[in-house]
Amino acid sequence: MRVSIFALTALLGSAVALDKIVIKDNKFFNSVTGDEFFFKGLAYQPENGEPDPNNRDPLADTVGCKRDIESFKDLGINAIRVYQTDYTKNHDVCMAALEKAGIYVVLDVPAPSYAINRAYPEWTTDLFAKFRAKVDNFSVYKNVAAYVIGNEVTNDDKTTPAAAFVKAAARDIKAYLKKQNITTPVGYASNDEPSIRDQLAAHFVCSENNSENVDFYGMNLYNWCGDMTFETSGYEEFVKQYASYPVPVLLTEYGCNAQRPRKFPEVGSLYGSDMDTVFSGGFMYEYSEEANNYGLASVTYGKTGVEKTDDYDNFKKALAAVSPKGVKMSEYKQSSAKRPSCPSVTDTWHVAPKILPPTPSSASCQCISSSFSCAIKGNVTDSDAGKAGDLIGNVCKDVSCSEIQTNTAKGEYGHYAFCDVSVRASYAVNAYYEDKKQCKADGFDTQTAKPSSKADSCADKTTDINTPSNNNGRVPTVDDSELEDLESGSSSGHRSSSGSSLGTSAAGSVSMLALASTQVAVVFAAAMLI
Incomplete structure (x- = not known):
């Protein structure tokens, strides 16, 4: 039986609800005090001893989260970023305890078993349903400060098509939240890939209709290592680049571990005059010591013990030495921001400007299914999804399948490309x-x-959130001559809640193997944790 939040608050002791964090122009603010808000955060995804590695969820480990909250208070943080959670589990105890401790949660919406796959990207009825289930599970908690719609999904110039689908997912989750009068912002966390850095930053905020843009933009930066400085690390250039960005910018990950123990000199710049006028704080990577050696403490699922690393006290000292003041919301008016133009198609960017995949519609999929004179008997199971992808690839060599295919470089999205693999195979x-x-x-x-x-x-x-269809089969606004000779390739993954490090896709070309991604997302789960 689900225990109510109110009952849990009584059990945990009286606590004042955390104030809502809101966005005005390109800054976060406390909605009650009007003070500018800076995330003094930690990445939080303990893995050691997890009983269900395929469905990791530290916010379901009541022993672990209560254990770690004591460390959070000692460190002086005000937020955690959690990459993987299971929306079928109960999170009341941990979320209430975090709120009582004054800790906000920034939550990644995808998980390894349901994510936009960077090698075979798509935005489907099934994926949309699971994203909605995630925000349904967590939107009841007042200390959810923001949602991250994807983490490093596009991480090189071969995986840029995925950016179109991620932005479509952000648009649709924002619309879903709005229909429920939920104002929690939705953002994206990007890696620092020089060849597409500018295009990615522009892509996610360039739409004239702001409902299609992310509400904030995160960067995972590991440039500042050892005894580097604000200037030699390259951070100074990032501040210049984002000084006039139209939405808030924060470091969704930071903390190079090339030299350990880490001393965290970047904390002084992030929360000081070097950066606090442009960046809204960030999340140091990470709390738990895992195989990649970034942790502040060694912990085990369901156990109370905490073994601190040398990094722990150094990070605590670094945070204690900073106190960003910011500006008052009532006094702030953004003056220099300019919405960038959407990037054009090039040999390194394979997304047509201003054209996004349509919002998934199960009604459209059901309708087209009932129009078939011949179809696969029954539904395609996860274990057969790869075989279905092969089937479609072979069949579509002989007959036209444009209605279930996509081409991001041309801005072409088949009317039924968002249907599940069973429907597309039968098509x-x-x-x-x-x-x-x-x-x-x-x-x-x-x-x-x-x-x-x-x-x-x-x-x-009608779409799956009961909005009018935007499934209009738009064509690209760029000349076909610009689209020739786009290369294909594969990508390598960083630990992430979305994206895959396996497989090859034709960058910007017709996507047929995407039809197998229901299975791919599951098979690639381990790769996405690298």
């Missing part, structure tokens, strides 16, 4: 049947049926 089989008059599919049983709907009536059905 291909039906297209083959209509052309060849043979109802068959290698590796699957098929069946013929009398259509109960007309295909030309299916595309513009």
